[in-house]
Amino acid sequence: MPSFPDPDNNRADKIDFIVAHRHGADFRTTASIAPLMPRRPGLQRPDTTAASALEQELSAMPDEQLEAEYQKVRLASAQAKEERLKQEAEKREREEARLPINRPGDFAYWAKSPYWTIEEAVALVLGREPKYANRKSVQIYSQVSPGAQLYLRTLELADRNVSWKQLTNPTAPGAFLAWAKRCGIGIPADLEAEVAKYDHYIGDWRTLYESTKAKLDEALERERQLAELTKTVKGQFDALQAQVQATVAQFSQRQPAPKEPDPREITSLRKLCIGMAIRGYRFSPGESRNSATSDIVGDLDLLGISVSADTVRKHLAAGAELLPQDWKARRDGTGTE
Numbered sequence: 001m002p003s004f005p006d007p008d009n010n011r012a013d014k015i016d017f018i019v020a021h022r023h024g025a026d027f028r029t030t031a032s033i034a035p036l037m038p039r040r041p042g043l044q045r046p047d048t049t050a051a052s053a054l055e056q057e058l059s060a061m062p063d064e065q066l067e068a069e070y071q072k073v074r075l076a077s078a079q080a081k082e083e084r085l086k087q088e089a090e091k092r093e094r095e096e097a098r099l100p101i102n103r104p105g106d107f108a109y110w111a112k113s114p115y116w117t118i119e120e121a122v123a124l125v126l127g128r129e130p131k132y133a134n135r136k137s138v139q140i141y142s143q144v145s146p147g148a149q150l151y152l153r154t155l156e157l158a159d160r161n162v163s164w165k166q167l168t169n170p171t172a173p174g175a176f177l178a179w180a181k182r183c184g185i186g187i188p189a190d191l192e193a194e195v196a197k198y199d200h201y202i203g204d205w206r207t208l209y210e211s212t213k214a215k216l217d218e219a220l221e222r223e224r225q226l227a228e229l230t231k232t233v234k235g236q237f238d239a240l241q242a243q244v245q246a247t248v249a250q251f252s253q254r255q256p257a258p259k260e261p262d263p264r265e266i267t268s269l270r271k272l273c274i275g276m277a278i279r280g281y282r283f284s285p286g287e288s289r290n291s292a293t294s295d296i297v298g299d300l301d302l303l304g305i306s307v308s309a310d311t312v313r314k315h316l317a318a319g320a321e322l323l324p325q326d327w328k329a330r331r332d333g334t335g336t337e
Helices: 011-023 027-036 049-060 063-098 118-125 135-139 146-163 173-182 189-197 205-254 263-281 292-302 309-320 327-332
Strands: none
Touching (some): 118 146, 118 173, 135 146, 263 292, 263 309, 263 327, 292 309
8 A cells, every 4th residue: 555645745756656556565666676587487577567657657747737646546545445444344343243252142031030140241231142252252252352352341340340349249130230321331222121121120229329319319408498488488477577566556656545434424424314314205214114215216316316225225224223212202392402
């Protein structure tokens, strides 16, 4: 494979690159030793005529034409290299796939198992069949197979976690899948679906701890926010209550309490009522038939004053208790002067 010329626009390097691309990188060495090779029956000397002719043709080209030819050959050389690398990669992939350690795993079968050994678990999360991919069998291909190297690196990581009590050996399928996820190891979707189908809990103590701790932290945060809200509302309530009390106190100062009636005034009013009822309406306390009550109610009504008969009787009865014992004699003019 010819190397690209020096970027200083060297004509000789570009000519060599073009000739090497079409006739092989060792064309110049072949041209120099061909005349020295002995002529023997059955021995054919290398033919360098075409390479020499192309070299002469390129040497005669103007710079612009040579540059165009060089760019065309350079592109073709890059494409050829890319295609060759692609074919080599495909060949390696085919060879890798043919290795027994890379046979696809039977996920439906292994998902039914209540436990996996660490070697089986590593093989399954990498998509391999544990019956063919294990520590001993993979070690044989460790120098030539990328798949073997990936298996051994993953197994080493799992072994370290077993030693550190992050995994158990054997391990529950769900626990191992949870560990693999936490470590960023890709898990075949079909494997996870099969494991879930048989009610394996996909998680381990750490996953459960972290999930529970997250829920607890969330609950504590809500409790903290509620406590702050309660404190704020209580402060607002206390402030409002103080404001109401201040308003009530201020109003109480502006509106003095109503004055209680003087008992002596009440007594005097009752004396007036009973006296006017006796003298003006011929009210006679103690009599069962007495028209004075209705007469008083009627006269008050004529004046637009509404008072019930019961109220009149109540006050007349209270006033009657204030009459002296000789009130009848006084009324009739036969009492003591």
